[in-house]
Amino acid sequence: MALTVLEPEGLYPDTSVEDAVLKGGARILRGNAKSSMSELPDAMLAEADAIMTLRCPVRAEDIARAPKLKLVVRMGVGYDRVDREACAARGITVCNTPDYGTMEVAEFAVLLAMSLRRGLTLYHDTQRGSSPAPWAVMRHPVVRRQEVQTFGLLGCGRIGTAAGLRAKALGYRVVFHDPFQPNGWERALGFERVRTLDELLAQSDVLSIHAPLTRATRGLVGERELRLLPKNAVVVNTARGPILDLDALAKLLKEGHIAGAGLDVIPVEPPVEPLPELLRAYRAREDWVLGRVIVTPHIAFHSPEAWEDIRRLSVETVRDVLLEGKRSNVIPPESE
Template sequence: MKIYCVNWQAADEAELERKHYPDIELILARSTNDTAATLDAETAKTVDAVINYSPAHNVPLPPTAFPNARIAVRSGVGFDNIDTVGWGARNIPACNVPDYGTTEVADHAIALMLALTRGSYTYPNTLVAGGAENWHFNQAPLIRRHKNATFGIVGLGRIGLAAARRAAAFDMKVVFYDPHLLSGVDLSTGYERVHSLNELMSRADVVSVHAPLSNETRGLLGAEAFAAAKPGLIVVNTARGPIIDVSALEAAMQKGTVVGAGLDVLPNEPGDLEHPLIKAWRAGEDWIKNRLIVTPHAAFYSPASMVDLRLKSIEVVHAYLAEGRLTNCVNREYLKR
């Protein structure tokens, strides 16, 4: 069994994978944050499977480059950079790894909320900048009580559900919008379901995004959604950057409808530092000071989550090729029955 590990970014030579799967031949094609890996055309023709490890390069690997591959895997939750249609046209399953980093992302979403609403981001910054003259509780502009506030979730999958549980532990009321979720989930969890994004926006004090990126969700939180928002809204995104129209978010923050945002993801990564919203934040302009937090697509990360991701990526391939067991397939609708 031979796997082409494309856009490999780990510093090591896959010792972890080789230890757990000694029967698999792993071919590593490295990438950096700036440059995608270069495929060796002849090698690509010989592999049984391909795994794309890069979160940074959103150009899907060409299925035609791997004529003998029987499965393709995206090493991560999001599968917007895997050609589901192209692989499906060849009747080859394309899969992801959805069951790693769930706790880390959910924790990060709540941490972004708390950093804004409890001042854990603002207070240290103001003390560093102003010293004793800023030694006062009024330095953080978005402090609020969480009990009885409404936590709105866009997408109640694994991570959205984990975030909901954490928000409920703060005695927040949880409301969610997920048009693809089967009916009855709200009855079993105790969370309230709404059937339009605008209703969620109009009721929530905090909105946390946990949906996958698709044609349906691209720009989902845009001008219309922000126009429907409850004044004083805080927005958190640990999912995919393009789900939020950053220009519409900027307008909503300038207007004051959205008072704060925590963004772990941006439409283009590394982030477009010249976008007016990001530029204003980096310059410390008064209107946005202490109201925006940006982290570098790091919500998924912990040493433990990376071990899970690496082993589960190989496990998906091994289960299918060695056992005939298909897991985490994201292009079933394109496969011949």
């Protein structure tokens, strides 16, 4: 079966990995789309049996331009960039690559928490100001010992599990909430499990978000939920920006209920004007965010090894599904 695989973003300099995995049995089309498949010619989409996409959304209008399309592989864990409803209507399979970048994102989540909780960002920000802070200890509620804290995982899949194991090794008590994991998951990991989100929030000195973005999780952590956290908690999000309400987070940071936040993801990426208050204050280096907020540009996954993994694993998924009839990493249409 001859396949045509479209890589709309042209992320890699050649097709050597694709050719090796597919054993030369597919033609690889490489585009140069930056933000949208509308930048690609109709002829390119018309030939595609499969699409492998990292950042380019696959929307209903893109799917309509691809009459031969059978498979969309999201080169990453989250699949919110793919219109699964439009794919389901056409019988197009949607897959992700959940086993790439696990270590990188998990380590980054714990790094964000540690950088805040041990005062790294606090001293870094205040010592380089126009009027540096005194060369001395700063007593600040963001700084605490790991061993007296609970690290709460909102989601305990591959990345959440890896983050929890790292946090546990550093001395945190680890608790998670994940209704999709089977009974007994906690015993295998040595974590504690709670049945509800509210129970998780009430005891999380660090809340680390590791859930996919779905209809059920969009806006899941808002002002009500943040107020359930213990006073001076830290919030970390390396999952998807729209899960966490940035305006509510800013409000509780200003009030002093939340001590700090580490964000690798935000609701709109890249940010556009008018900026949310938290991002505006962060860029302006306003006093109320100094040492308390870290923002990075959705790069928690990055390492040279992760880029190699995401390419190989995505092509292997194309091979498994279209050439070998397997169900590797398939996202069910009804999964919300």
